[in-house]
Amino acid sequence: MAQKIKKGDTVQVISGKDKGKRGEVIQVLPKEEKLIVRGVNIVKRHQRPTGQMRQGGIIEKEAPLYWSKVMLVCPSCDKATRVGFRVLEDGSKVRYCKKCGEIIDKK
Structure with missing residues (x-):
């Protein structure tokens, strides 16, 4: 089945705590039917320091x-x-866009 949303597309959240926010799709996870959007659904994670490169917090x-x-x-x-x-x-x-009829994909 063809994907309607691809990496690099701009999307708008239609439900949940971030309703109305827009962002660019960073990653699509088709097996899980999920995607990661820049600036949306921000969570805090406690990170342990790993090696010399990473700082914990x-x-x-x-x-x-x-x-x-x-x-x-x-x-x-x-x-x-x-x-x-x-x-x-x-x-x-x-x-293509169902509202205006314009083609979304770039060639």
Whole structure:
């Protein structure tokens, strides 16, 4: 099945404690149906010092969230939208915005 949200896309959170926040997708975890978004779902982790490079303490990092809690933000109309698929004349399958109809994938 084709992915509707990919690494590098801008998404908006539609439910939960970070509702309304936007961020860039850093990583997609398809087996877990989750993704990591920059600046969203920040959690604190207690880190033990490891070797000489790492300093211990409480660090903040992004935690994965389910991809059903986010919507893709269309780059042309700048709104959270559902994603559809089209097959172009050359046979390539691309994603498009269901609100404005513009193609999301870059060539």
